Amino acid sequence: MGSGNRSIRFRIVLLLLLPLVSLSALWGFALNLTVGDGTALLRSYDLYQGVGVTSTELGLQIQAERTQSSVAISSRAVTGVTGEQRGRTDRAVTSFRDAALAADPGGPEMSAALNGVLRQLDRLHDIRAGIDGEQRDRLDALTQYNQILDSIFLLYDQLVAVPEVGIFRQAVALQSMGNAREMIARENALISGALIDERLSRQEREVFGEYAATRRFLHSRGLAALDGELAGPYRDVFRSAAFKKFTELEAVVITAPDGQVPAELGAWKTTVDGLATSLDQLGASASAVLSDRSESVAMGILTRIAIAGGVGLLAVVASIVISVRFGRRLSGELAGLRSAALDLADVRLPRLVERLRLGEKVDVRAEAPPMEIAGDSAEVRDVAHAFDSVRRTAVEAAVGQADLRRGVSQVFVNLARRKQGLLHRQLTLLDGMQRRTNDPDALEGLFRLDHLTTRMRRHAESLIILSGAAPGRAWRNPVPVLDVVRAALAEVEDYRRVKVAPMPAASVDGAAVADLTHLLAELIENATVYSPPQTSVTVRGDVVANGFTVEVEDRGLGLSATEYAMVNERLATPPEFDLADSDRLGLFVVGQLAARHGVQVTLRSSPFGGTTAIVLIPRAVLAETGPPLAPAAPRRSEAPAGDLAADLLRQIATDPA
Numbered sequence: 001m002g003s004g005n006r007s008i009r010f011r012i013v014l015l016l017l018l019p020l021v022s023l024s025a026l027w028g029f030a031l032n033l034t035v036g037d038g039t040a041l042l043r044s045y046d047l048y049q050g051v052g053v054t055s056t057e058l059g060l061q062i063q064a065e066r067t068q069s070s071v072a073i074s075s076r077a078v079t080g081v082t083g084e085q086r087g088r089t090d091r092a093v094t095s096f097r098d099a100a101l102a103a104d105p106g107g108p109e110m111s112a113a114l115n116g117v118l119r120q121l122d123r124l125h126d127i128r129a130g131i132d133g134e135q136r137d138r139l140d141a142l143t144q145y146n147q148i149l150d151s152i153f154l155l156y157d158q159l160v161a162v163p164e165v166g167i168f169r170q171a172v173a174l175q176s177m178g179n180a181r182e183m184i185a186r187e188n189a190l191i192s193g194a195l196i197d198e199r200l201s202r203q204e205r206e207v208f209g210e211y212a213a214t215r216r217f218l219h220s221r222g223l224a225a226l227d228g229e230l231a232g233p234y235r236d237v238f239r240s241a242a243f244k245k246f247t248e249l250e251a252v253v254i255t256a257p258d259g260q261v262p263a264e265l266g267a268w269k270t271t272v273d274g275l276a277t278s279l280d281q282l283g284a285s286a287s288a289v290l291s292d293r294s295e296s297v298a299m300g301i302l303t304r305i306a307i308a309g310g311v312g313l314l315a316v317v318a319s320i321v322i323s324v325r326f327g328r329r330l331s332g333e334l335a336g337l338r339s340a341a342l343d344l345a346d347v348r349l350p351r352l353v354e355r356l357r358l359g360e361k362v363d364v365r366a367e368a369p370p371m372e373i374a375g376d377s378a379e380v381r382d383v384a385h386a387f388d389s390v391r392r393t394a395v396e397a398a399v400g401q402a403d404l405r406r407g408v409s410q411v412f413v414n415l416a417r418r419k420q421g422l423l424h425r426q427l428t429l430l431d432g433m434q435r436r437t438n439d440p441d442a443l444e445g446l447f448r449l450d451h452l453t454t455r456m457r458r459h460a461e462s463l464i465i466l467s468g469a470a471p472g473r474a475w476r477n478p479v480p481v482l483d484v485v486r487a488a489l490a491e492v493e494d495y496r497r498v499k500v501a502p503m504p505a506a507s508v509d510g511a512a513v514a515d516l517t518h519l520l521a522e523l524i525e526n527a528t529v530y531s532p533p534q535t536s537v538t539v540r541g542d543v544v545a546n547g548f549t550v551e552v553e554d555r556g557l558g559l560s561a562t563e564y565a566m567v568n569e570r571l572a573t574p575p576e577f578d579l580a581d582s583d584r585l586g587l588f589v590v591g592q593l594a595a596r597h598g599v600q601v602t603l604r605s606s607p608f609g610g611t612t613a614i615v616l617i618p619r620a621v622l623a624e625t626g627p628p629l630a631p632a633a634p635r636r637s638e639a640p641a642g643d644l645a646a647d648l649l650r651q652i653a654t655d656p657a
Contacts, residue, residue: 049291050099051114051155056287058096059152060280061089063185066145069131070193073138086128093121113155120151138193139204142186149182170230170293174286176222177234181279183215184246188272191253194261195268202258212250230286237278245271337384344391353398475510478623481541481548484508488520494528503541506548509623512597516617519593519601522586523552523613531556531610548617554610564603571601597621 068082100118105111127144130136136144153175190208194200200208223234237243249268256262434446482503489495508516520539527537531554540551559567567587574591594601600616 047103047105047110051096051103052287052291054092054096054099055117055152055155056284058089058092059149059182061085061092062145062148062152063182063189065089066142066149067185067189067192069128069141069145070138070189071196073131073134073136073141074193074196089124093124096121113151116151117148117155120148124148138190139201139207142189145189146186153179153182170225170227170290173222173225174230174283174290176218176225177279177286178283180215180218180222181276181283183211183218184272184276184279187211187215187250187253188268188276191265191268191272195265198261199259200253200256200261205253205256205258208250209254212254230289233282233286237275237282240278242271242275242278246275337387340384341387344387349391349394349398352395475513477510478507479510479513481506481508481550481617484513484517485520485539485541485550487513487517488524491517491521492525492528494525494533497528497533497535498524498537498539501538501540504543506541506543507623508617509621512621515593515597516599516621519590519599520550520552520615522590523601523615526586527552527554527556527611527613530554535610544616546616547619548622550615550617552613552615553606553608555606555608556610558605558609558611559603564605567603571603 065082065085068085072082097118100114103114105114123144127136127141127148130144131141187208190204190211191200194204219238223231223238226234245267249265249271252262252264437446482500485500485503489498489500492498524537524539531537535555537555538551538553540553542549570587571591571594574588574595590601593599594615598618598620600614600618602614602616604612604614606612
């Protein structure tokens with residue numbers, strides 16, 4: 001559909017669609033942002049419940065295995081306790097793998113952290129094989145276990161990367177406490193092995209010092225970031241006698257001579273085991289509190305999202321409903337205005353013009369009532385009032401033109417009838433003079449004058465026909481078609497060029513004789529006028545299935561196919577007479593006369609290059625052949641003085657043929 005054919009409804013919908021789509025897009029964008037935060041929190045909670053819990057248990061078991069492996073390397077024997085610990089570690093690994101496969105990472109960073117842990121766990125078998133085959137020393141084995149635990153702590157870093165700022169800070173602080181707990185476990189693993197062989201190398205002591213320094217830093221950073229609820233239990237532990245004893249033992253190890261194990265380390269295992277148990281329990285409880293907070297925050301965010309999203313959705317739906325309602329109302333008003341305008345232009349005004357053309361009286365107020373438009377838009381009502389004004393003006397103009405045309409037609413009829421009366425009187429005088437004259441020259445002159453008077457009478461009748469009235473000539477009895485054709489010849493100026501072929505016997509009803517004579521005279525005269533003077537015009541007639549046809553054929557230049565179609569259309573449905581179209585008066589008269597009696601007149605090209613006019617007289621107009629040329633009593637004062645036979649006798653007398 002072209003842009004010029006789009007409806008008002010489509011344009012209104014298009015106008016309202018842009019802001020509605022923009023509002024919906026903004027609502028969806030805001031909802032997506034807030035929903036993203038809420039779903040991230042819930043995903044973090046789900047990851048903690050799955051991957052987080054299993055990874056915590058995995059870390060504890062690897063720490064325990066690392067300590068026992070250090071002891072086994074130092075004693076050069078893998079005890080049953082070490083085998084049992086490896087079984088617990090393997091079960092923790094299986095649980096973690098299952099949780100990792102079922103988890104939704106939600107991003108490439110979490111996926112990379114999970115894959116990193118899984119790759120490190122794949123090395124666990126080689127680490128154990130190296131320990132069992134005495135291919136690793138104590139520090140190397142501890143380093144291999146430390147790499148696995150480092151990957152687990154990297155996973156913890158991703159687990160605490162939640163979007164809510166407060167929870168994120170607390171999670172980072174707890175992660176620092178967990179890393180510090182790992183440093184204690186590393187110290188324990190190193191010292192546990194040294195206590196077996198009572199040997200602590202310089203390198204091991206330096207590594208122990210790094211572990212202790214890292215532990216102090218992580219404890220200080222984590223404790224500073226924790227809030228009151230989470231920091232209180234940790235402060236209680238740091239103030240306890242066990243933790244103070246642990247820090248003293250750290251200092252003893254750091255300041256001990258190379259290669260010696262201080263005697264004070266005899267209390268190491270008891271002190272560290274109790275402290276580790278307290279820190280593990282504290283870490284688990286703090287993680288549970290933080291998880292509950294995360295879930296609560298996530299549910300709060302989702303609740304706010306649901307409220308905001310619901311309100312926003314209601315606003316969008318209300319906007320759409322209101323926009324559609326107002327758009328539909330406006331388009332309905334415009335559609336009503338359009339229907340009223342089309343009814344005015346296509347139905348009421350054409351019907352009014354047709355009634356005026358038929359001469360009916362028209363009441364302007366009754367034919368131009370106000371337009372009824374449903375709606376309250378001021379602009380639409382203004383347009384409706386403007387259409388009312390246009391309609392009243394058009395109706396008044398049409399009525400005025402009809403009155404003017406009726407007056408002009410009445411003037412034409414009066415003048416034509418007066419002229420027709422004078423011509424009838426002149427024909428009566430000429431008829432008397434012809435009867436009293438015996439001089440051939442004078443008689444010929446009188447015949448010519450009679451012929452001119454007959455033509456003038458036809459033109460006067462044409463004026464009456466153009467005015468919508470009927471001529472006054474009529475016959476009571478049927479008249480043969482041949483006599484009608486000859487009477488038509490008597491009204492043509494150049495009648496000597498016309499050749500009438502023999503015709504079968506057929507008669508025309510007397511009421512139609514005058515009109516058919518006039519019709520044929522107009523066609524024959526057109527044929528003589530629009531053909532070269534040296535050519536002839538042929539008139540033929542024959543009986544057909546639907547009546548009687550008369551053909552008038554000339555040998556002129558003819559018309560184009562478009563002109564023939566236009567002329568035949570005007571003859572079939574004669575329009576209202578236009579005073580400005582004076583060049584086709586003869587065709588208009590022919591069309592009016594043919595329509596009056598149901599006669600069909602068709603023009604087509606002739607094989608000789610000219611035009612053939614075919615007149616089909618219907619059976620309703622034909623009559624049985626009766627006494628020829630019996631004149632009817634004159635209807636009006638302008639009836640002819642002589643009858644049709646006298647006209648034909650004068651025509652024959654003046655025809656040299």
